[in-house]
Amino acid sequence: MAGDDRVYLFDTTLRDGQQTRGVDFTVADKIAIARALDALGVAYVEGGWPGANPTDDRFFAEPPKLEQARLVAFGMTRRPGRSAENDPGLAAILDARVPAVCLVGKTWDFHVDVALEIERDENVAMIRDSMKRSIAVGREAMFDCEHFFDGYKANPDYAVSCAKAAYESGARWIVLCDTNGGTLPHEIEEIVGEVAKAVPGSHLGIHCHNDTGNAVANSLAAIRAGARQVQGTINGLGERCGNADLMAIIPSLVLKMGIDCGVTPERLTHLTAVSRMLDERLNRPSDPHRAYVGAAAFAHKGGLHVSAVQKDPTTYEHVDPASVGNQRHILVSDQAGRSNILARFAEIGVEIDPKHPKVQRLVEEVKEKEFQGYAFDSAEASFELLARRLIHGVPEYFSIERWRVMDERRFNARGVLVVESEATATLTVDDRACHEVAVGNGPVNALDTAIRKALVPHYPSIEGMRLVDYKVRILPPSRDGDGTDAVTRVMIESADSDGNTWRTVGISPNIIDASIEALADALIWRLLKDGVPAPGTGGPGA
The missing domain is CATH 3.20.20.70 (Aldolase class I)
Structure with missing residues (x-):
């Protein structure tokens, strides 16, 4: 033709x-x-x-x-x-x-x-x-x-x-x-x-x-x-x-x-946005493995691949991801090498000498945590916090001291079945104790609401955050043991009013505790990105 x-x-x-x-x-x-x-x-x-x-x-x-x-x-x-x-x-x-x-x-x-x-x-x-x-x-x-x-x-x-x-x-x-x-x-x-x-x-x-x-x-x-x-x-x-x-x-x-x-080539750069707009309209997650426009279409996980891509992207990419409005992702997992870690540092703006001993320490830390059950290739915000804590440190915006959840199943005055959760959370913010109670349609929703009630007066920028996806996976015990020793992994996707999304992960034998870890990471990452000053310092948060 x-x-x-x-x-x-x-x-x-x-x-x-x-x-x-x-x-x-x-x-x-x-x-x-x-x-x-x-x-x-x-x-x-x-x-x-x-x-x-x-x-x-x-x-x-x-x-x-x-x-x-x-x-x-x-x-x-x-x-x-x-x-x-x-x-x-x-x-x-x-x-x-x-x-x-x-x-x-x-x-x-x-x-x-x-x-x-x-x-x-x-x-x-x-x-x-x-x-x-x-x-x-x-x-x-x-x-x-x-x-x-x-x-x-x-x-x-x-x-x-x-x-x-x-x-x-x-x-x-x-x-x-x-x-x-x-x-x-x-x-x-x-x-x-x-x-x-x-x-x-x-x-x-x-x-x-x-x-x-x-x-x-x-x-x-x-x-x-x-x-x-x-x-x-x-x-x-x-x-x-x-x-x-x-x-x-x-x-x-x-x-x-x-x-x-x-x-035209200029219009083609909007292709990924059109694909994801449809999924947003249908209120369903986008297929990460979709050709050209999927989030994983230009994702690199193996250390050998990442090393080559950094030298010349055409070694493992058939087209420039920007040509279709997509972007390259360097994933970090237990298969990661120094190339993955350094590439992710460049993406998140962390400057470090490639020969610094903390780089190898982070590689080992990632592999150990993934052995425990973490999944950093799907939780880029949690990885960034892990890296920043190890390299430069992250402000302690708050600490969650204790929490408690009660679930209730009852019929209301009209005979309608009601199942709801009541959560109590105690946090410390800038050396002050904050104690809040909230009701939700489930334990995680109730705790999320209670924690935000405690934090929003101190950090108004998180008020527009919302939880858009929540996934739970029960992992088999890594060592000899029965099923009751299994670990729960919780993956959370959060979003803000501007449409930005980020993912965090938490693990624990207790599903609520794993959820709290992922929720806390999501809040801290947002505060860090907003440049919120560290409590009591008046200085930059990052």
Whole structure:
């Protein structure tokens, strides 16, 4: 293919992606996602199916105004036995105030015979009539060839006749769909190449599902064979195993294949932010191992790797992480060497002679603590505090002297079951004792609230902190013993009002004690980053 041929990106997160188990977009979610895709440079944003549900109806009643992308309404071709002018379902799609429509129809003769139970010629007429009607009312028309690759394998002449009917009726795009997701890349490339003899590649699109784990590879194979539109979703959202992931397709097109897809190098730097914005909207953690945009995509843990990356990042990085808005992470764990430690020092702004004996001492300390159960590669804030305490020291902003938690299960006056925790915490701040009591929906929540009540009068900057993730893992005893000797590891992710996040870890045989350690680290790290003066000194906190 020619490298200067434009490939048009078509995002179906708001329609196909919404079919993901557990995903339910609000109208506000849809508008925000559509605008983010528009700013990224996506050519088409499929908003949903008008008439299918109240959310899509409200979305299309007042569709967002996009600067570059064309908003698309999805639906079906006319039904058998009706004209395209007298089909309520088709009318709802064509009445949507958007410039483009994408209509799905059958291209596998098996589905026409068994699912629709109509004559095959009638199915072709339904495609032809629907495309003509869409164009007549001023819409850019696209045809989704459902089950195209299965249909092509079974009856290539019929599958191609359906695609040609749409193209000859004026459809701008004929999208070949691997609906069941079972086709492999070499098959996709071969079949798209054959179809391009009947329908020009400049009018062909590809829509892949990930049931064999090949959706991205299949999409790129179709582009190599001549397709010029590629459909997918943010983070590969979609039913079953998901759709082709545009977060992997876009940088592969731009950085690997040198293809213009509307996303400029400057816009590409926003890719990671778009990926994580979707996860924030869905209130779920981002997959750290997602290609290009995952937090672990450019994370280096082995000492040998880190040493090489510091000399030249291309030794272990296939692209510059900044090109996709991501960043390099040097992880610290029991596999760490001096290179990891020194690289992390540079990241957190700790200056030290590489030959200083404290560097090797810290390496040994990390390995010993990870043997005990700590996990510093996932708790960068706790590692930073460990390093600073050893190298320069950390102010003692407070100390937690004692705590107590009581849990209660009862029925209130209305007969409703109530389970709540009451926590008492005694802290020392600047040589003064602070004693607070708080109620929460669990022991950790209650203790967190009590500790903050004691600290906020002294350190107002922590008032905006919040706990956004809490994970508990029971680790087997490191030495001979029964299960009751197991250690509990608590990982906490905290965030502030500016969207910054940091992770801390605590371990103890007691789950509450481990939680307190992680909570205390989270608070101390935030105070340190805010430059809060050490108690009683008036000087800088770090």
